[in-house]
Amino acid sequence: MSGLERRVRRIAIFGKSHELWPVAALLAKDLPADIELIVVEDGRPVDPAAVTIRLDDISLARLGIGPDQLKMTDSAIFSLGVELRGWQGDDSRFFLTGSGNLPPILEIPIHQIMLRAALAYDQPDRFAYLYQPFRLPARAMEAGRFAFQSTDPRSPLSMLRPTVQIDRADYASLLRNSVTSGKSEIVEARPKAIEMSAADQSIDRIALDSGQAIEADFYIDVSGAVARLTNGFSRSDWHSLAEAIPFDRISSARGSKLLSGTERHVVAQAFKGGLTITTPLRNGSIVRHLFASSLPGGEEERVLAGADANVAPSEPGFVRQPWTGNLVRLGGASASFGPFLSADMMLLQHQAMILADHLPTRSNMSVEAREYNWRHLIVAEQLRDFVLLPFALNRRNDAPWCRIQEEKMPESLIRKIDQFRSRGRLVTYDGEMFDEQSWIDLMIGFGLIPDRIDPIALSLDLTDMARRLKNLSRAFDQALAAVPSNEDVEP
Amino acid sequence: MVREIVIVGGGTAGWMTAAALSRKLAGTRATIKLVESAEIGTVGVGEATLPQIRDFNRMLDIDEAELMARTSATIKLGIEFRDWGRTGDQYIHPFGVYGETIGPAGFHHYWIKENATADAGDFGRYCLAISAARKQHFDLPPDNPTSPLQAYSYAFQFDASLYAAFLADYAKKRGVERIEGKVVTVETDGESGFIQSVTLESGQLIPGELFIDCSGFRGLLIEQEMETGFDDWSDYLPCNRAFAIPCKIVDPVGPYTRSTARAAGWQWRIPLQHRIGNGLVYCNRYTSDQDAVDMLTTSLEGEAIAEPKQLFFKTGKRKKLWNRNCVAIGLSGGFLEPLESTSIDLIQSGILSLIALFPEKRCASSDVVEYNRLMDLEFDRVRDFLMLHYVLNEREEPFWRDMRNIARPDSLSEKIEAFKRRAIVPQYDHGLFQPASWLSVFIGQNLLPETYDPRVDAMSDDDRTGHLARIRSAVESNVGRMPDHLAFIRKYRASFAGAQGGQA
Numbered sequence: 001m002s003g004l005e006r007r008v009r010r011i012a013i014f015g016k017s018h019e020l021w022p023v024a025a026l027l028a029k030d031l032p033a034d035i036e037l038i039v040v041e042d043g044r045p046v047d048p049a050a051v052t053i054r055l056d057d058i059s060l061a062r063l064g065i066g067p068d069q070l071k072m073t074d075s076a077i078f079s080l081g082v083e084l085r086g087w088q089g090d091d092s093r094f095f096l097t098g099s100g101n102l103p104p105i106l107e108i109p110i111h112q113i114m115l116r117a118a119l120a121y122d123q124p125d126r127f128a129y130l131y132q133p134f135r136l137p138a139r140a141m142e143a144g145r146f147a148f149q150s151t152d153p154r155s156p157l158s159m160l161r162p163t164v165q166i167d168r169a170d171y172a173s174l175l176r177n178s179v180t181s182g183k184s185e186i187v188e189a190r191p192k193a194i195e196m197s198a199a200d201q202s203i204d205r206i207a208l209d210s211g212q213a214i215e216a217d218f219y220i221d222v223s224g225a226v227a228r229l230t231n232g233f234s235r236s237d238w239h240s241l242a243e244a245i246p247f248d249r250i251s252s253a254r255g256s257k258l259l260s261g262t263e264r265h266v267v268a269q270a271f272k273g274g275l276t277i278t279t280p281l282r283n284g285s286i287v288r289h290l291f292a293s294s295l296p297g298g299e300e301e302r303v304l305a306g307a308d309a310n311v312a313p314s315e316p317g318f319v320r321q322p323w324t325g326n327l328v329r330l331g332g333a334s335a336s337f338g339p340f341l342s343a344d345m346m347l348l349q350h351q352a353m354i355l356a357d358h359l360p361t362r363s364n365m366s367v368e369a370r371e372y373n374w375r376h377l378i379v380a381e382q383l384r385d386f387v388l389l390p391f392a393l394n395r396r397n398d399a400p401w402c403r404i405q406e407e408k409m410p411e412s413l414i415r416k417i418d419q420f421r422s423r424g425r426l427v428t429y430d431g432e433m434f435d436e437q438s439w440i441d442l443m444i445g446f447g448l449i450p451d452r453i454d455p456i457a458l459s460l461d462l463t464d465m466a467r468r469l470k471n472l473s474r475a476f477d478q479a480l481a482a483v484p485s486n487e488d489v490e491p
Numbered sequence: 492m493v494r495e496i497v498i499v500g501g502g503t504a505g506w507m508t509a510a511a512l513s514r515k516l517a518g519t520r521a522t523i524k525l526v527e528s529a530e531i532g533t534v535g536v537g538e539a540t541l542p543q544i545r546d547f548n549r550m551l552d553i554d555e556a557e558l559m560a561r562t563s564a565t566i567k568l569g570i571e572f573r574d575w576g577r578t579g580d581q582y583i584h585p586f587g588v589y590g591e592t593i594g595p596a597g598f599h600h601y602w603i604k605e606n607a608t609a610d611a612g613d614f615g616r617y618c619l620a621i622s623a624a625r626k627q628h629f630d631l632p633p634d635n636p637t638s639p640l641q642a643y644s645y646a647f648q649f650d651a652s653l654y655a656a657f658l659a660d661y662a663k664k665r666g667v668e669r670i671e672g673k674v675v676t677v678e679t680d681g682e683s684g685f686i687q688s689v690t691l692e693s694g695q696l697i698p699g700e701l702f703i704d705c706s707g708f709r710g711l712l713i714e715q716e717m718e719t720g721f722d723d724w725s726d727y728l729p730c731n732r733a734f735a736i737p738c739k740i741v742d743p744v745g746p747y748t749r750s751t752a753r754a755a756g757w758q759w760r761i762p763l764q765h766r767i768g769n770g771l772v773y774c775n776r777y778t779s780d781q782d783a784v785d786m787l788t789t790s791l792e793g794e795a796i797a798e799p800k801q802l803f804f805k806t807g808k809r810k811k812l813w814n815r816n817c818v819a820i821g822l823s824g825g826f827l828e829p830l831e832s833t834s835i836d837l838i839q840s841g842i843l844s845l846i847a848l849f850p851e852k853r854c855a856s857s858d859v860v861e862y863n864r865l866m867d868l869e870f871d872r873v874r875d876f877l878m879l880h881y882v883l884n885e886r887e888e889p890f891w892r893d894m895r896n897i898a899r900p901d902s903l904s905e906k907i908e909a910f911k912r913r914a915i916v917p918q919y920d921h922g923l924f925q926p927a928s929w930l931s932v933f934i935g936q937n938l939l940p941e942t943y944d945p946r947v948d949a950m951s952d953d954d955r956t957g958h959l960a961r962i963r964s965a966v967e968s969n970v971g972r973m974p975d976h977l978a979f980i981r982k983y984r985a986s987f988a989g990a991q992g993g994q995a
Contacts (some may be wrong), residue, residue: 008945032596032948062595107550356595358915359941367912376936418857425847429860430920455492455849459518 006363008217012038012206014191015222017046018168018345021330023222023352025063028179031357037184038214040191040206041191042225047252047310050075050279050286051168051344052082052266054098054161058150059349062356063178065166067148073174074166075281078148078489079265080141080160082341086270088395094445095265096341097137099163099437105468110134111440112424112457113465115450120462124449131444133473136163137306138441138481141265145483156479161435168245168284170344182334194229200362202325203230218360222332222348222454241337244388244407246400247274247290250314250338255285264486267459268340272398277339288339290314292400314338318380323369326455327357335380343387350379378431385413386434392417393446417448424450425487492851494521499674499689499712503651504821504838505705506658507547511842514551515857520658523666524697526689528673538761538768539567539748539832541923542586542644553587559985561657562592563763564651564693566746566976568624570831574752575936581748582935584831587620593597593958594942599930600914603943605959607950612963614934615679618927619643622966627745628973630864640965648761648768651835669949670697674706677716683855685816700852702814703845704823706842720810722790722825726876726898728806729827730756734784735770735800746976748829754778755890759829764980764987766796772828777890804828808870813862816854818845823872825870828882833873836923840869849882865921872922875903876929882907883936904942907938912939918940979994 011031013024024039033035053060055067055078071074088094102110111131118127132139140146142311150157152175179186189208197204203214206226215329242248244369255278269276305361318335322328330351337343354375360369392409409417420443425464426436494514495621498505509525510680516523548558558564569585576582590598599616605611615621620643623629629645651877663669672691679686688698689712713719725731744762751758771787778786784799803872808825812818819825820841827833848858881894882903909915916926947955947960973979980986 010577030946030949034948097817250516319807356911356946357944359945361913361945367909367915371909371915415857415861422855423848428920430922452492452851455519455521455851456515456846459516461518486563 006217008035008360008362008365010036010038010216011218011220011359012040012214012216013040013220013222014040014206014226015220015331015333016042017172018051019222019348020050021172021179022059022063022345022348023220023330023355023416024184025175025178026059026352027359028184029063031183031359032481033127033183038216039179039184040185040208040214041186041188042190042223043188046169047312048254048286049168049252049288049339050165050281051166051171051345051347052079052163052279053171053349054163056098056161057346057349059353062353065174065178069174070164070166073166073170074283075170076164077166077280077282078146078164080137080146081160082266082268083141084268084390086396087390088255090271091141092395094442095135095138096438096442096445097135097141097440098163099135099137100159100161100435102134102159102437103467104372105472106460108454108457108460109424109440110469110472111444111467112454112462115424116453116457116460117305118449119453121396126451128444128447132147133476135441136476139334139476140480140483143480143483144263144486145480146264146486147483147488150257152269156476157483165264165281167281167283187214191225191229194226196230199425200230200325203327205435207353217363218365219328219385220355221327221329222331223332224329226327227329227333230327232300238317239313239318239320241384241388242315242317244404244409245290245338245390246293246404247338249293250313250316251291251311253287253310255287255300258400270394270396270401272396275340290338290340292356295399318384320377320380322376323356323365323372326360326363326365328369328372330355334376335370337383337387340389343383346433347379347383351376354379378429379414379433382429382431382433385410386439388413389417389439389442390446393443393448394446419442420450421448422451423454492519492521492849493698493701495699496521496523496701496703496706497689497697497861498523498525498703500705500707500821500823501525501655501659501669502705502707502821503655504823505703506655506662507704507835507838508705508820508842508845509662509667510551510658510665510834511547513662513667513845515830515846517665522668523662524668524670524699525662526670526672526674526691526697526707526776529671531673539648539759539829540646541569541836542646542831543839543923544646544715545644545838547842550962553661555875556983556985558654558657559647559980559983560648560987563648563765563987564647565744565762565764565980566629567646567748567832568620568629569744569748571624571747571749572880572932572935573749574886575750575757575884577881577972578939580935580937582662582931583615583624584928584931584935585615585620585624585643586645587618588639589614590617590959590962591639593955593962594946594950596946597914597916597926598946599916599934600943601950601955601961602838603940604916604947606939609793609956611959613931616963617959617966619966619969621972623973624745624747626970626972626973627743627976629746629976629979630973638965640962642967645746646832648763648772650763674711676710679716683815686966701818701850701854704819707822708804710809710819710823710827712817713812713814713823716752717814717817718770719814719819721805721811722807723805724827724874725805727874727900728881729774729894729897730772730775731768731805732775732780732783733772733801733802733804733829734776735768735779736787736791736795737766737768737797737804738791738795740767741793743975748832751884752884754888754994756783757830758787758790760792762817765989767793770829772830774890774985777888808867811859811863812841812866813845813854813859815859816850818862820845826864827870827877830877831873831924833877833923836941837869837873841866841966854931868921869923871900871902872919872924875900875906876905876924876932879907879929879932880936883932883938885937904986910940911938912941914943937995
């Protein structure tokens with residue numbers, strides 16, 4: 001080891017509430033005593049918002065948080081997924097759930113079998129209808145039922161992938177309280193000025209608005225306040241998604257809607273000019289509203305969302321190199337995918353784990369930075385593609401939705417769509433974050449009908465297959481009947 | 492969909508392809524013809540395999556014991572590398588993981604710290620597959636291991652020509668038509684460039700819609716006819732010749748392949764049930780053919796049972812492994828030298844990707860592009876892993892000094908630097924070699940990281956030492972309960988009964 005390289009002994013993390021604590025709590029939990037963690041919290045209130053997190057998210061397990069801890073908050077409720085309403089016309093509904101991977105029959109994916117059945121009767125439009133019985137988690141959600149994932153791998157209910165919907169302030173508070181006192185120093189302040197090293201463009205110290213100054217070996221910025229103070233982080237690294245998601249404003253408001261017995265899931269409602277995301281919570285609901293300021297329809301809907309809603313600019317996109325020098329940017333400092341599918345929180349949780357696995361040990365941290373940036377990019381592109389898929393496949397005929405249909409999507413997503421449209425095959429890449437079934441469900445549910453049957457599916461004996469499918473469908477029906485309704489489940 | 496499939500070339504690649512397609516396309520109206528000539532010898536790539544071969548056999552519903560008995564197979568738990576770091580060094584690249592989770596950092600980080608301050612013991616002692624290989628023990632892995640310390644996989648060391656023959660029987664029973672003859676001309680469509688038929692020396696014309704080139708290095712269809720082009724990787728992997736020779740067995744054979752570094756290349760030793768396969772891979776710029784064959788024949792452990800056979804090759808791959816309606820599988824598609832037994836696995840990857848993207852008659856360009864993307868990724872990652880062995884050597888012969896300084900892809904340089912600086916191990920979903928493989932070569936060839944994950948320091952020295960001792964003990968205990976490798980083969984009813992034995 002070069003004697004010129006300092007060991008990393010002090011790490012400072014800056015951010016707000018729900019962005020700060022998922023990262024800080026993970027680091028505080030794992031760091032050894034000889035590395036000091038300074039948490040600089042911007043204590044100003046944040047706009048009301050909720051986040052949705054899958055209960056099998058690895059970061060929750062690493063933080064030691066399970067349903068029991070979540071239940072103790074005021075807002076958390078459990079659900080099975082998100083409803084996409086109005087994306088294919090005003091009356092359309094689609095239930096998007098995690099579902100693990102649907103087991104194939106004789107090594108043939110079930111959607112290929114149902115495609116063959118649909119095409120055999122020259123009824124390609126019935127493809128989605130024929131496939132629907134095998135979407136057990138989505139059916140449970142649509143029927144207003146809920147259960148936790150079965151631990152018995154033979155049970156169809158092992159396909160369930162429940163999520164928690166929680167007020168992001170509650171989530172932050174839960175994580176903040178999990179940090180053992182004495183393991184880290186918590187300062188409530190905001191960064192005010194940065195002193196950069198002339199030698200290597202790294203950060204020497206950060207002055208706070210409280211008059212204090214923080215000197216650390218490594219700086220973590222999760223809300224963008226540090227990055228905004230530096231000159232070195234130009235917009236040239238920003239990869240904008242504004243063309244594909246053309247909503248430039250976002251509003252947040254607490255909804256008056258009380259938790260209904262049957263409908264507890266998040267609803268992402270598309271409409272002319274925008275998208276409203278309503279997240280039911282135990283103590284109310286939170287409505288976030290994305291709209292295009294240039295479209296009058298969007299403004300009208302914004303008003304409907306709540307007169308007291310806070311409105312902020314929104315520009316979806318991400319940076320490719322969030323770690324430069326001795327500063328790494330996470331969360332809103334590195335990307336913005338918006339509230340749809342809680343993509344921002346999903347990104348942050350992944351980033352936190354990647355960072356924890358690549359914490360620097362010395363002042364020269366270029367290797368860790370390269371690895372982190374590479375992995376960040378994989379996550380960001382995965383999220384981007386999954387979030388963009390329903391936008392790309394939407395079938396609305398009003399602005400700006402119809403224009404989005406014509407937008408050029410990223411190559412990786414185009415390949416996924418083209419392969420599925422051509423032959424019903426799902427292309428996968430390194431680091432897939434979403435269940436294969438979720439991709440397939442979305443594509444089928446949004447009207448993609450493959451042009452041809454996979455030749456391997458032609459080898460099946462349909463007579464025998466009908467019996468197998470019936471058995472499977474019956475097993476799913478029985479499992480579904482055993483899932484309690486939302487009214488019978490404690491929120 | 493494609494109805495007429497023509498495979499040109501038998502051998503391992505041809506018959507693996509025929510067997511897999513006959514299985515997966517059963518029930519369709521597809522016909523499969525395989526053209527081969529008894530006059531053209533096969534190269535007989537790789538007698539050693541990787542664990543993925545078991546997935547392939549499972550896909551075909553092949554009884555594993557029967558396969559082993561028919562092909563003289565032994566079990567393979569990994570590859571032992573001798574003298575690849577410094578002379579006298581040895582390590583095993585296992586088909587299993589190291590250690591288990593004992594904290595937030597990867598297990599190897601804890602070993603690295605322990606190794607720097609105390610006697611952590613050889614890294615291989617934390618891996619069940621390595622410990623079992625060294626003791627020449629083997630048993631089938633448990634279906635549901637309760638601990639990573641019980642988890643490992645295995646492959647086979649078999650006679651590749653017998654494997655091809657076994658699969659030929661399998662394929663012919665499922666309707667594959669074998670046609671004896673040499674292809675002399677290839678007819679293509681003037682407009683699309685698609686191959687329409689091949690004509691044999693006998694004058695027989697064989698039409699087809701999809702042609703699979705398994706003709707070996709020459710690439711009869713993919714190169715000689717379609718002029719697809721070749722990415723020459725000799726600058727990365729310069730070994731270009733080999734001698735192969737079988738010898739008699741002297742001592743009981745263990746469940747692993749051996750690779751021993753030599754002055755201008757390396758020597759393989761692959762034990763089967765009835766003989767040992769040996770070979771010397773070398774670069775002719777650094778040694779003569781005569782010196783190479785002398786080196787090989789004088790280092791055999793048993794009496795030679797055939798004359799040495801010389802092989803010539805060039806490392807690299809076709810620019811497109813699927814071009815129009817022709818797919819190159821096996822040596823016609825590319826070759827990356829046999830160091831890590833990847834040849835048969837690359838055949839398998841080609842077949843599985845072809846099945847996943849099995850085309851309609853026009854061969855949609857989206858299928859072709861996707862196939863080539865998947866195979867390029869596979870070849871690139873295998874290439875980097877193979878190069879790693881060479882660039883980390885610490886030997887002093889001119890060949891090895893040059894290999895240390897050879898131009899290398901950025902993708903490899905970054906992997907080496909990441910491990911050296913911070914013990915970061917490559918990790919990806921699509922690719923043959925996973926973190927344990929990379930770790931085995933990094934550590935086995937003496938690349939010890941300068942630092943480790945700082946979270947390791949959150950565990951006390953005593954706790955860490957205790958965990959490591961417990962893991963070593965558990966591994967030894969598990970290995971101790973396994974039977975002897977050859978006893979397992981007998982008990983599994985997998986003993987070889989001769990080349991004709993046990994055939995239906």
